[in-house]
Amino acid sequence: MSALMDETLVDDAAWAAARRLGTWSYATLAAEARMKPSRATRLTRRWVKARLAVSGGLGPKQRRLWTVAPGAEALRAAAPAGTVEGNLWRTMRTQALFSPTDLMAMSSTPSVAVTLPDAVAYCEALAAADYLAVVRKPVPGKREAVYRLVENTGPRPPVVRRVRALVDPNLGSTIPLAGRAA
Amino acid sequence: MADKTGLYGSVAPLRNVGLFVQLVGRVQAREHGLPGLAAFYGPSGFGKSIAGSYGANHYQAYCVQMKSVWRPKKLCEAILTDLGLKPARVLADMVDQVAEHLARTQRPLIIDEADHLVAGGMVEVVRDIYESSGATIVLIGEERLPQSLAKWERVHGRMLEWVAAQPAEARDVTLLAAIYCPGVELSEDLKDALFRASKGSIRRICVNLSKVGEFAKVQGRASLTAADWKGAFHSGEAPAPRRGLAA
Numbered sequence: 001m002s003a004l005m006d007e008t009l010v011d012d013a014a015w016a017a018a019r020r021l022g023t024w025s026y027a028t029l030a031a032e033a034r035m036k037p038s039r040a041t042r043l044t045r046r047w048v049k050a051r052l053a054v055s056g057g058l059g060p061k062q063r064r065l066w067t068v069a070p071g072a073e074a075l076r077a078a079a080p081a082g083t084v085e086g087n088l089w090r091t092m093r094t095q096a097l098f099s100p101t102d103l104m105a106m107s108s109t110p111s112v113a114v115t116l117p118d119a120v121a122y123c124e125a126l127a128a129a130d131y132l133a134v135v136r137k138p139v140p141g142k143r144e145a146v147y148r149l150v151e152n153t154g155p156r157p158p159v160v161r162r163v164r165a166l167v168d169p170n171l172g173s174t175i176p177l178a179g180r181a182a
Numbered sequence: 183m184a185d186k187t188g189l190y191g192s193v194a195p196l197r198n199v200g201l202f203v204q205l206v207g208r209v210q211a212r213e214h215g216l217p218g219l220a221a222f223y224g225p226s227g228f229g230k231s232i233a234g235s236y237g238a239n240h241y242q243a244y245c246v247q248m249k250s251v252w253r254p255k256k257l258c259e260a261i262l263t264d265l266g267l268k269p270a271r272v273l274a275d276m277v278d279q280v281a282e283h284l285a286r287t288q289r290p291l292i293i294d295e296a297d298h299l300v301a302g303g304m305v306e307v308v309r310d311i312y313e314s315s316g317a318t319i320v321l322i323g324e325e326r327l328p329q330s331l332a333k334w335e336r337v338h339g340r341m342l343e344w345v346a347a348q349p350a351e352a353r354d355v356t357l358l359a360a361i362y363c364p365g366v367e368l369s370e371d372l373k374d375a376l377f378r379a380s381k382g383s384i385r386r387i388c389v390n391l392s393k394v395g396e397f398a399k400v401q402g403r404a405s406l407t408a409a410d411w412k413g414a415f416h417s418g419e420a421p422a423p424r425r426g427l428a429a
Contacts, residue, residue, distance in 0.1 A: 013286045087239040094235045094245055094294065102388070105361050106235040108192035116191065143396045155244075155266045 014043045015052075018068065023056045025063040047072075082112040088122050089157030092149045097135055099144045123147055125160045193236050195357050196384065198224075198347045202233035202320075203240055205345045206290055209318045210241070217340040219312055220320045221296070223327040224347025227418070229384030233347070234294050234322050243290040248298040254307045257299075261291065261311075277307065281314030288317065296321035300330040309337050349382030355391070358384075362391035366398040367405035375408050379415035390415045 017033035018024055024032070030040035044066055047053035052072040056065035087107035092098065095106070100119035108114040123145065126132045131151040138145035166175045193199050202222050209220045224230055231247075238245040246260045258276035262269040265283045270276050284291060291311075299305050299321070312319050321327065328344050331337055355373045359366075368376075376394065380386035397413055398406055 016286045016288050019288075082239065082242050086242075090238055090245065091235050094231065094238065094247055099392075101362060101392075104191050105193045106232060107239055109194070109236070109240045112239070114191075142399045143392075155264050 014040065015047070018044075018047075018053070018066075023059075023065050023067045025059055025065055027063065082109065083157070084112060084114050084118050085122060085157040085159050087112050087114060088119060090155075092126075092132075092147075093152055093155075095149075097146055097148055099146050101144060120144075122160075126158065129158070131158065191361055193229075193232055193358075193361070194240075196229060196233070196354055197351060198229045198384065199233045199236050201345055201348070202230075202237045205343060206237050206241055206243070206292075206318065206320055209320065209342050210290060212342060217342045218316060218318050219308075219337065219340045220318075220343045220345070221327055221331070221341060222320060222322050222345050222347060223325060225325050227383030227385045228347040228349060230322050230347050231294055232384060234292050237320075238292055241290050243292050244284075245292040245294065248293060248295040250298050250301065252298060252304070253302055254304050257302075257304050257307060277310050278314065280311050281317075284311070284315040284317035290318035290320060292320050292322065294322045296323040297327055297330065300327075300333075305331065305334045305337050309334070309340070312340065350377070350380065350384050350387055352377050354384065355380075355387055358387055358391055362388060363395035363398065365404065366395060368394065369405070369407040371408040372406055372411055375411070376415060379417045381417060383418065386416055386418055 014029065014033040014035065018029055021028060021032055024044075026037050026041045026044060029035075029044060030037040033040065044053060048055075048066070052069055053066045054069045056067040059065045084107075087109065088103050091103050091106045095102065100116060100123050103123070104114050104116050104119040107119070123132060127134055127145075127147065129151075131149065131153075132147040133150045134145055135148050136143075136146035164177045166177060167173070168175075194203075205220055205222055209218055212218060222230060222233070234245065237243065244261065244264045246257075246264055248257070252260070255273050255276070258273060258280060259269045261280050262276060265280065267279055267283060270279055293299065293308065299308060308319060308321075311317075321331075323330075331341075352374070355377045359368055359373070372394070376387065376390050380390055393413055393416070394406065394411065397411065398404075401410075403410065
């Protein structure tokens with residue numbers, strides 16, 4: 001499976017595999033979707049919780065079976081997964097020029113509520129990282145900024161993260177601690 | 183205002199956005215054996231791309247915006263980039279990559295500015311992708327898109343629906359005012375003047391409401407009437423020749 005696939009795409013691919021199978025066990029889903037059994041188990045449990053899958057009884061070797069729940073397709077189509085950053089980023093990639101208000105208006109859906117502060121903060125973070133060019137500067141309290149996306153790096157949204165790091169004021173150095181033992 | 187739906191501050195209630203979302207939903211939920219291509223068309227400024235952006239977010243769809251200089255290879259590369267896949271070297275392999283991924287994920291593909299498909303001879307590429315994947319593919323284009331696609335019988339016959347974008351209506355001004363002029367009460371005569379000046383264009387309504395909102399903030403007003411408004415609305419008309427300089 002491509003390393004570029006995010007969790008949502010993995011979920012979509014596994015769901016498509018489950019639909020092909022009709023009835024599945026954790027092992028058969030893992031084989032069909034070409035993923036680890038532990039991941040197939042986790043996804044199936046998530047679908048059961050979301051009422052997308054229901055128990056199909058016991059199969060060979062007393063393995064638990066699962067089937068697509070009635071109405072699952074409509075439920076899934078009506079409320080697909082999404083994130084605030086994902087929707088904002090997708091909107092940026094489809095619009096030539098935009099203000100935070102434009103982004104909020106086009107990114108807020110029944111399943112993902114995007115507020116104006118969300119849009120402003122995301123624009124400011126991307127502008128600080130030179131992903132956005134400021135076309136019109138904001139005037140605080142009077143008018144908002146207008147931006148243009150200049151670094152369209154791909155479909156997965158850049159996210160703002162707080163990084164754990166060691167700061168040495170003697171040297172003026174910052175050493176990220178990600179991946180190191182705490 | 184209470185926000186129970188999560189749609190306050192969203193373009194979702196606009197007529198064209200609703201038409202587009204319903205169109206994608208119908209194609210996604212089509213019966214087995216029915217075609218999976220659809221088109222949403224209308225003149226510039228009617229809010230088709232706004233509807234496309236919202237629809238892409240609503241359905242977590244893949245979305246590409248065509249350019250006039252694109253040719254088949256570039257189209258496939260752009261779609262693959264949006265799918266998060268590294269494009270293969272050969273065009274035929276790229277089509278297979280796109281089709282396989284769409285078939286796996288069952289997410290819709292939205293192609294904006296689809297008029298360029300016709301001009302660039304890429305209609306058959308889209309048909310290939312559809313035939314190989316069976317996925318939902320929605321084309322967004324200008325008013326003449328259905329006529330342009332009529333030349334390709336094999337594509338034209340696979341269209342489940344053609345939905346025409348509608349001009350903005352007066353209630354759209356009220357809906358968009360809540361987004362672009364929050365906290366400012368606009369009188370009916372001002373909304374009417376803004377609607378007439380915008381000539382049915384959602385884009386111009388947004389621009390003009392932003393202007394009104396900025397004016398209200400600068401003036402410190404919580405409500406505005408047509409008599410209070412001192413600016414000029416953006417109507418999209420070309421400026422008249424300047425006196426004494428016209429040939």
